Amino acid sequence: MDASQQMSPEIAVEVRGLSVEFPTANGPARAVTDVSLSVARGERLAIVGESGSGKSVLSLALMGIVGGSGTITGGEVWLQGQDLLALRPEQLRRARGRDIAMVFQDPGTSLNPVISIEAQIVAPLRRHLGLSRAAARERALQLLAETGLPDPARTLAAFPHQLSGGMRQRVMIAMAVACEPTVLLADEPTTALDVTIQAQIVDLLSRLSSERGSAVVFVTHDMGLVARFADRIAVMYAGRIVESGPVLDVFAAPQHPYTRGLLASIPAVDGPLPDRLTQIDGSPPPLTELPAGCAFVDRCPSALPQCSSSQPALTERRPGQVAACWATATIDVSHREAVSA
Amino acid sequence: MTTTEHDLEIELDPKPVHDRPLLEVMGLTKHFTVGRGRTRAVVRAVDGLDLTIRRGDTVGIVGESGCGKTTTGRVLAGLESPTGGEIVVDGRQRVDESTRASRRDLRSLRRRIQMIFQDPLASLDPRIPVGESIVEALATQRIGTPQERxxxxxxxxQRVGLSAAMADRYPAEFSGGQRQRIGIARALAVGPDLVIADEPTSALDVSVRAQVVNLMRDLRDDLGVAFLFISHDMATVRYLCDEVVVMYLGRVMERAPREALFAEPKHPYTQALLAAVPVPDPVREAQRERVVLSGDLPSPVAPPPGCRFSTRCPLATDLCRTTEPELTPLPGGRAAACHYV
Structure with a gap:
């Protein structure tokens, strides 16, 4: 490993130029194309996009995992000074459990249905922290109590099917934070839950991440949750990050027409009611037929001739805010003023 | 009962306006028996619901899982029979469907009340072209000649934004948003007075959702069709509906005109539900009052005694835990079921 390539200490995880492809009957599907991203310790990053945007593939890749038949065609994933993609399976397993943990959308499928919660939560504590069985059990009870589960001892003895969706998600979160990971990945962790339960889970993630200083990567399609939870947002479209920056800046002055369209298309439960929702016509292109230029060109209200032939690079618009768009690179002055005003 | 071209023309025109409510529901119940022997239990999915829908109204039913909103829609659409209560359609009592005479009634009911589902594939036969699906719906109702159909x-x-050539394609060839348009076209084909839409946008991507929401709103305005919009998405309900009904564990907690409900929710459950929904604006989100409900939703098999919300209500007293409050009319055409409103 080249020492000069190692991350500065405050960066928890970093991706450089990552590309992931999946073979399909119609040729390779380019799920992630040339994505670079970093998350600092204690930071909460939301990765936003619709289905097929690559947000889930990217979040798995942060753990060095490529699902199914996918292949990483380029790039690096740096975690704690190691390129995960260069590690052997055993090294990868060790790095993953201790430094990076994951909470999925459906806790029902990520818990083993035939093993008690106790066995599932104690095993990683013993393996990664080297605790005795009794100490691990003690720690598990404490963790479950911290997640707000009403009866930790009973939960510990239960099997997954005996718990509600909200309770299972709390158990998953307890397991995920058990080893004090550097990075916590949460892929749509509340999508399967009711809204009042979702509010509890988001509060829990916020509290645990602040207390432990973990970096949280929160994958979602819900702009409301981004506004509530995240410090920074990365918007993905057709496998690329099209815009990223501080949540306050991106919501106040989105620079990519896709981000603008998304934000304008969502109704809210308060505030002024629009006469008509702004809609983005059409749908994203298939990942097997990505155009040479910007993938959003066919749906873009501001498209220029060069947009269909040439891929725009991410360029800085405000400190820390970047967007990949030819059309707005030169006409974002009013939006800038709106922010600084 | 063959209908003429005359009928076809009428259906494309706005619906006539009468004073008589299109649909009146009184004390509707739907109980399901689950399990057998010692595990036998009764799920009181809908437990005494009153509802009035006038021609051209858009009414929303909101609530979390197990509140009975989906069952309500299915019963009103004639897909399930109620276990109690009265359903009056256009002044005529809907009768039990086991008798021969009532089968004709039921067919006429299905012509007047159509349903749109969350997953449009569930209502489209995958083996026949989508145009044929619509033709079939018309043939079942004996509307028009084959050419007219x-x-x-x-x-x-074309009215829902697809091209004529697409009539010969199969459901699998369409995107999620296009399929939902086809589902809407099929529901509207027979000229219904009321369309019941159960989570029609929940499975759609954010950028496509606004297209479908706008389409439903345009169709309502152009055709005068009444909509019953069933959703957990409070923001979309706010945008689409004139009146909103909030359900919890099979009962109506609150009912109010849209403006009143969102600006000034009266029932503690409505207040908590609205507070739980994050708004897509980080500045407003940081300033909002947060009411985080503790605990899980109780099971509809064993709803709590007294007020069903009492186990999670921050204001609950002994009265609430023993006596179920009635849905009581309040000024401004609204009603709430709470001892303390």
Missing amino acids: RARAVALL
């Missing part, structure tokens, strides 16, 4: 199917597909 075909012409109408094409016209409807």
Whole structure:
């Protein structure tokens, strides 16, 4: 490993130029194309996009995992000074459990249905922290109590099917934070839950991440949750990050027409009611037929001739805010003023 | 009962306006028996619901899982029979469907009340072209000649934003948003007075959702069709509906005109539900009052005694835990079921 390539200490995880492809009957599907991203310790990053945007593939890749038949065609994933993609399976397993943990959308499928919660939560504590069985059990009870589960001892003895969706998600979160990971990945962790339960889970993630200083990567399609939870947002479209920056800046002055369209298309439960929702016509292109230029060109209200032939690079618009768009690179002055005003 | 071209023309015109409510529901219940022997239990999915829908109204039913909103929709659409209560359609009592005479009634009911589902694939036969699906719906209702049905199917597909050529394609060839448009076209084909839409946008991507929401709103405005919009998405309900009904564990907690409900929710459950929904604006989100409900939703098999919300209500007293409050009318055409409103 080249020492000069190692991350500065405050960066928890970093991706450089990552590309992931999946073979399909119609040729390779380019799920992630040339994505670079970093998350600092204690930071909460939301990765936003619709289905097929690559947000889930990217979040798995942060753990060095490529699902199914996918292949990483380029790039690096740096975690704690190691390129995960260069590690052997055993090294990868060790790095993953201790430094990076994951909470999925459906806790029902990520818990083993035939093993008690106790066995599932104690095993990683013993393996990664080297605790005795009794100490691990003690720690598990404490963790479950911290997640707000009403009866930790009973939960510990239960099997997954005996718990509600909200309770299972709390158990998953307890397991995920058990080893004090550097990075916590949460892929749509509340999508399967009711809204009042979702509010509890988001509060829990916020509290645990602040207390432990973990970096949280929160994958979602819900702009409301981004506004509530995240410090920074990365918007993905057709496998690329099209815009990223501080949540306050991106919501106040989105620079990519896709981000603008998304934000304008969502109704809210308060505030002024629009006469008509702004809609983005059409749908994203298939990942097997990505155009040479910007993938959003066919749906873009501001498209220029060069947009269909040439891929725009991410360029800085405000400190820390970047967007990949030819059309707005030169006409974002009013939006800038709106922010600084 | 063959209908003429005359009928076809009427259906494309706005619906006539009468004073008589289109649909009146009184004390509707739907109980399901689950399990057998010692595990036998009764799920009181809908447990005494009153509802009035006038021609051209858009009414929303909101609530979390197990509140009975989906069952309500299915019963009103004639897909399930109620276990109690009265359903009056256009002044005529809907009768039990086991008798021969009532089968004709039921067919006429299905013509007047149509349903749109969350997953449009559930209502489209995968083996026949989508145009044929619409033709079939018209043939079942004995509307028009074969040529007229075909012409109408094409016209409807165009009305929902698809092209005539798409009539010959199969459901699998369409995107999620396009399929939902087809589901809407098929529901509207027979000229219903009321369309019941159960989570029609929940499975759609954010950028496509606004297209479908706008389409439903345009169709309502152009055709005067009444909509019953069933959703957990409070923001979309706010945008689409004139009146909103909030359900919890099979009962109506609150009912109010849209403006009143969102600006000034009266029932503690409505207040908590609205507070739980994050708004897509980080500045407003940081300033909002947060009411985080503790605990899980109780099971509809064993709803709590007294007020069903009492186990999670921050204001609950002994009265609430023993006596179920009635849905009581309040000034401003609204009603709430709470001892303390």
